[in-house]
Amino acid sequence: MCHDQHAYEALTSTGILNRTLFAGLFNTSENEILVVNHPHALAVKVSLPRPSVQGDQHDSDCYAGQQYAPRMELQLPELPCA
């Protein structure tokens, strides 16, 4: 989620948050990646199938709520100023 309208528009207009990028980051195929821009929420949502069935014997992230963590280090290009 972006802090404001300007950041959202600058980010989404770069087109860098796409299926190819996330397929590479999560070692999966582009067909498995869903990227949805949500302008009212100033958000980009990325979804992909879980690596294991939820709560399965060897599932290590039950809520699947931590898979994004390394993406916080993702370097974005310099966005244009307002």
Next chain:
Amino acid sequence: MDIRILAPTGALGAGFDTAALDRGVAARPHVIACDAGSTGSGPAALGSGTPKLSAQAVTRDLRLLLRARDTLQVPLIIGSCGTSGRDDGVDRVAGLARTIAAEDNLHFRLGLIYSDQPAERLQHLYDEGRIRPLANATAIERKLFERSHTVAMMGVEPIQELLRDGYDVILAGRAGDTALFAALAHLNGADPGLTWHMAKTIECGAACAIPPDANGLLVTLRDDHFDVTTLADGSRLTPRSVAAHTLYENADPFHIAEPSGTLDTTHATYEAVDERTVRVRGSRYIEADGYTNKLEGAELVGYQTVIIGGVRDRVVIERLPELLPMAKKYFDAKILDVFSGQVDPDSIDINYRLYGTGTVLAGTEPTPLQPQELGVLITVTAPDQGTAHAISTFVAHASSHLPIPE
């Protein structure tokens, strides 16, 4: 049309402030609804029948809601009773409701809706080709139903039947969260797009408030819009926070599946009425060709004993990848020896989770982590608890005592 729906909390037993509930009651809602279930923490509640939240916490919330319902003389709808919505979860919450009624001298018509699916029924449906796996789910085989405890997630229809028949308190088995809030509005012929979007917005209590909290929301549903208001002190709603709730528990925020169709929020608009209230318009509902119910099942994989430890020695941390296969071999031999060949080592799962090495992401860490210390969780899973415990004793002993080869 003007239908007011009160969602007092995101989950029965999670708690809420009485002041927030009082504010909701003062708005004279036509129905109070609340979810009591979750699949979030895994299949254990469904498989075992043990609810996630305590009877004390559920009783505390339920008492306040039964009193509020009594004051208003409106229906109270609770779904997915007992966390999983199993039949015995419904019975458990019904037992708590009856106890409260006796203690507080409350009177109501209690309606129960069950959702357990017997194996024979599921096998029959399977044979008719009426059961299919969801996208990305594992394949289904006929025998699976005999090994599982399965519930079906209901939509609004069974709840509406009980509303029509005049039940005051409706305790449902596994139900879609949205169905609880949509049932009365749907029954009264409200716009289906607005009805399902309203239900989606309030199904988790004030999760969409700023700051998010465990208290409730009130919706006023009219012909061409709905207003959603946050009830807790110091809590706000903004067009953005309400819009963002469509991202929650959905892959696609613009297309949200229900048993009877799909909520389409593509053209929805959100506008601020005041600091606590947002007005939503323009949502649509697309009826599906056929009606589908989601099945949820849990199968017993065994009984588990866990061992927790920590490692600080750099040499041990570095050499664990080669030490663990050695340990596995040792344990297989030990199992044959200790149980005199009566326990098959292949029926035992001994799993080391080395926290600090990338265990949480299970293989998608972009760069290897370099831990100076490890948290170790060892799980021993066996066909019965006694065996799991017996094996865990030598697994724990060996894990802390085995020498490291030079």
